[in-house]
Amino acid sequence: MASDSFRNARGTRDLYPDDLLLIHHLERTAVAVAQAAAYREVRTPLFEETRLFRRSLGEATDVVEKEMFTVPRRTAEGAEVSSTSDPLSFTFRPEGTASVVRAYLQGGYAARAPLQKWYYVGPMFRYERPQKGRERQFTQFGVEAFGAQSATLDAEVIGIALDFFQRLGFGEQLEVRMNSMGDPEDRALWKDKLRDYFTPQFEGEQIERCADCRDRFTRNILRLLDCKVPRCQDLNVGAPDLFEVMNEDALMHHQQVGEALRAIGFEPKEDRSIVRGLDYYSRTVFEVHYPPLGARSALCGGGRYDGLVEEMGGRPTPGVGFSVGFTPTELAMAELGLPPAGDLDDLRAEAAPQVFAIAVSAEDRLPLFALVEDLRRAGVRCELDHRGKSPKAQFKEAAKSQARFALVLGPDERVAGQVVLRDLQQKQEAPVAVADLVNTVTLALSAP
RNA sequence: GUGGGCGUAGCUCAGUUGGUUAGAGCAUCGGUUUGUGGUACCGAAGGUCGCGGGUUCGAGUCCCGUUGCCCACCCCA
Missing domain, CATH: 3.30.930.10 (Bira Bifunctional Protein; Domain 2)
Incomplete structure (x- = not known):
């Protein structure tokens, strides 16, 4: 600052x-x-x-x-x-x-x-x-x-x-x-009438109107009508009405x-x-x-x-x-209190990632990044860590991101050509073949 | 343009009648025995107290100036 x-x-x-x-x-x-x-x-x-x-x-x-x-x-x-x-x-x-x-x-x-x-x-x-x-x-x-x-x-x-x-x-x-x-003709006629009507209020030594109204009288006479000063409002009573003309x-x-x-x-x-x-x-x-x-x-x-x-x-x-x-x-x-809290949550959910990808070891990061990109191309909102955090910290971040699924890739999965897909709400997980990943995720997200 | 209030960590704020190394909560980061999360616990980092001058042995705390923000008037969305 x-x-x-x-x-x-x-x-x-x-x-x-x-x-x-x-x-x-x-x-x-x-x-x-x-x-x-x-x-x-x-x-x-x-x-x-x-x-x-x-x-x-x-x-x-x-x-x-x-x-x-x-x-x-x-x-x-x-x-x-x-x-x-x-x-x-x-x-x-x-x-x-x-x-x-x-x-x-x-x-x-x-x-x-x-x-x-x-x-x-x-x-x-x-x-x-x-x-x-x-x-x-x-x-x-x-x-x-x-x-x-x-x-x-x-x-x-x-x-x-x-x-x-x-x-x-x-x-x-x-x-x-x-x-x-x-x-316009009506308004011109009306303004003339207003001027005739109000002129006495602005003549002589005792001007009862507020300073603003004095200014309005010459600049824009219509504004006299919505002055908020009580005495000015009283003085407006009985002024010519546009609807008469x-x-x-x-x-x-x-x-x-x-x-x-x-x-x-x-x-x-x-x-x-x-x-x-x-x-x-x-x-x-x-x-x-x-x-x-x-x-x-x-x-x-x-x-x-x-x-x-x-x-x-x-x-x-x-x-x-x-x-x-x-x-x-x-x-x-x-x-x-609008919009209701629920609506705001919905709005926020639209922007949150659906899948958070987690790399177990440093060697998993690049292959995982490729999988993330596959999901993104398929229209899945997908996020991963870019700061080299520990798996545990990545899980914390996944939870905080509101993502529905965590996608875990570690050395074991890599060898098997699989990833682990964990449902963060249901707290259940299952291995998925890399080849089926996009379809499985897309399907799981479209289900309620 | 006129008047009033306020400026302390990223955010929201405490800081007693001026007195030793300026605090809290939230947020951030790390940890709680090494591949599983939102809670809890422990810890870390983060501030020349808007800026400048003055009073004082000593000022975040008092005075003056300055700047920024906010609020009100005017008017309007």
């Missing part, structure tokens, strides 16, 4: 073999639920031109203003062209949607086959102060569906998120909270999404405080919550972004998606 030893960069994490048992479980579950709904995987580069994110997420968002992981690009001479303000610098993706939309357009999918349903799992990057459940590099699972404005598509997307958590072991208390952001289609869409969710067994909870932080959302916005987790109950967020594809230079194309952070999911699972 010397001060000059190398360390991982702040906000990053090494995932060791044991950690990856759970991570693989999450990844496989994500792939399974996405594929069940006929979503196909898309992979985009980890970094993009900075202007992509400025445009899609919105200039005034926190992500763009202070959390961008930006690197300068270089000129032909190799000199650095500096800073975030350089529109052609590169930024490591802070979320998935912008890149996926870009790829959707660039790949010509809008013209070719407008309805596209994609998912992704991969690392995202935000340059912010690390904290519990928050890292500078983190993994997200997300889905994006382009080309239909139907309410069943919203419900399908939300359903995938719910499936994901259910398969991981989250129970009946999973909750969908949803709201609508209306269409929302157009008929958007209202109806919102209702239909609710019906579609009820059709698949979920009663969504209306929550007017859900105002997602990114600019591109329209109509449906939602979060999946698990109330037993208390303050940190939000597991997943997403919504519709019908204007985004057009904003990015494509023909008007509706879209809807969500993303889940693995880190909060892991945290939640740890708190809930």
